[in-house]
Amino acid sequence: xxxxxxxxxxxxxxxxxxxxxxxxxxxxxxxxxxxxxxxxxxxxxxxxxxxxxxxxxxxxxxxxxxxxxxxxxxxxxxxxxxxxxxxxxxxxxxxxxxxxxxxxxxxxxxxxxxxxxxxxxxxxxxxxxxxxxxxxxxxxxxxxxxxxxxxxxxxxxxxxxxxxxxxxxxxxxxxxxxxxxxxxxxxxxxxxxxxxxxxxxxxxxxxxxxxxxxxxxxxxxxxxxxxxxxxxxxxxxxxxxxxxxxxxxxxxxxxxxxxxxxxxxxxxxxxxxxxxxxx
Numbered sequence: 001x002x003x004x005x006x007x008x009x010x011x012x013x014x015x016x017x018x019x020x021x022x023x024x025x026x027x028x029x030x031x032x033x034x035x036x037x038x039x040x041x042x043x044x045x046x047x048x049x050x051x052x053x054x055x056x057x058x059x060x061x062x063x064x065x066x067x068x069x070x071x072x073x074x075x076x077x078x079x080x081x082x083x084x085x086x087x088x089x090x091x092x093x094x095x096x097x098x099x100x101x102x103x104x105x106x107x108x109x110x111x112x113x114x115x116x117x118x119x120x121x122x123x124x125x126x127x128x129x130x131x132x133x134x135x136x137x138x139x140x141x142x143x144x145x146x147x148x149x150x151x152x153x154x155x156x157x158x159x160x161x162x163x164x165x166x167x168x169x170x171x172x173x174x175x176x177x178x179x180x181x182x183x184x185x186x187x188x189x190x191x192x193x194x195x196x197x198x199x200x201x202x203x204x205x206x207x208x209x210x211x212x213x214x215x216x217x218x219x220x221x222x223x224x225x226x227x228x229x230x231x232x233x234x235x236x237x238x239x240x241x242x243x244x245x246x247x248x249x250x251x252x253x254x255x256x257x258x259x260x261x262x263x264x265x266x267x268x269x270x271x272x273x274x275x276x277x278x279x
Contacts, residue, residue, distance in 0.1 A: 001227040003234050006211065006220045012151040012192035014240045017045035019195035020108060025145050029106040030082065036090070036097060036139075039078035040110030042149040052080065052087060059125055060253070061112070065176025066125060068254040068264065098139040107139060111150040111185055119160040120148045120185040124169065125178040126263055136183060146187030152206065153217035160184055169265050176277065178264035193221065200233040201225060 007015065020026060029035045030050070037043050039055040047055050056076035058069045077089040081097045090097040101107065111120035122136075140146070156163060164182045172179035196204045202225035211218040223230050254261075256269055268277050 001225065001230045003223045003230050004207075004220065005223060005234065005237055006215065006218050007192055007237070008211075008215050008244075009151055009153050009217045010244050011237070011240055012153070012219065013042045013045045013149075014244060015192045015199075015237070016042055016149050016151065016190055016195045017049050018236075018240070019198040020046050020147060020149060020190060021049045022199065023147075026106050026108075026147075029104065029145075030085075032084065032104070034101060034105040035082040036101060036105070036107045037080050037082070038094075038107070038109040040149075042110045042151065043108050046108050046149060047080070050082065052082075055080065059123060061177075062253060064253070064269065066123065066180050067177045068125060068258070069252065095138065098136075098142065101139065101142045101144040103143050105142075105144040107144055107146045107187070108149055109146065109185065109187070111148050111154060111189075113156045113160060113163060113182065114148075114150050114152075114154050114189055114191070115156055115158065115160045115163075117159060118189060120150060120187070120189055121160045121163060121182040122185055123167075123180040124183050125180045127169075136185070140186055146185075148185055148187045148189045150189055150191060152191045152193060152209075152219050172266045174268055174279065175266040177267055177269065179266035192219065196221075196223065196233060196237075199236070200229055202229055202233055 026035065037047050037055065039058060041057060044055040044057065047053070056069065056078045058078050060067055078091050079094055081088050081090045110122070112123040113121040161184070164184055167180060167182040169179050169181045190198070193204045193206060196202065202223045205222045205224070206219055207222055208220040209218070210216065223233055256272065261267070261270060272278070
């Protein structure tokens with residue numbers, strides 16, 4: 001049997017999160033190891049499914065460009081470490097938490113770009129990537145399981161390597177929002193396509209991208225498998241669609257004069273008058 005489904009970006013994030021928390025390595029790390037969650041919209045969905053409160057969303061891409069949070073002094077955590085049922089805020093000691101990860105532990109991190117070769121990249125808008133950025137390299141060397149939770153709307157044409165060479169905080173002269181560098185991430189990428197195949201014994205094929213009226217960035221798939229399994233998968237998707245939060249709380253976006261203006265580069269919004277960008 002075949003079924004055709006369309007997943008918006010928000011629905012895809014929840015499907016990815018649902019698949020990640022059902023993984024055996026994640027469940028084992030919950031019981032006897034550590035899980036490091038690096039804040040992001042998809043990782044926040046993972047956190048909620050683990051029974052945690054939503055993570056603070058810092059950097060984001062909005063209709064106004066690559067922006068930061070306007071409430072960075074909030075007490076809400078951006079990154080957390082789960083260790084044997086205890087959860088701690090690691091925003092100020094990300095590198096220390098990264099250094100504590102062992103082979104049986106799990107890291108869940110988002111990405112801003114993925115390519116067809118299976119590589120991912122994350123945008124960096126602050127010097128050295130702030131606290132998390134300073135721990136990324138060491139984290140990759142720990143030998144723990146790194147899961148990159150990233151929807152197919154982040155798929156780029158070309159390679160992550162070329163994108164990393166093109167981007168740069170200091171080399172960009174004008175930017176809609178803070179100028180960013182792109183840093184490569186190495187790990188297992190879990191997209192909504194992969195997530196559905198992890199959750200159900202079905203074959204999932206991407207057949208179309210994009211849409212309108214809130215489906216911008218959406219993906220349309222064909223699910224193929226035994227009738228009862230395809231039905232179960234579709235009913236699962238429909239439940240997520242029914243319960244999806246149409247307006248998730250991502251927090252206040254930065255604006256002219258925000259705390260990050262002193263360290264972000266090339267942001268054209270600094271000179272914007274009346275909410276209008278000019279060259």
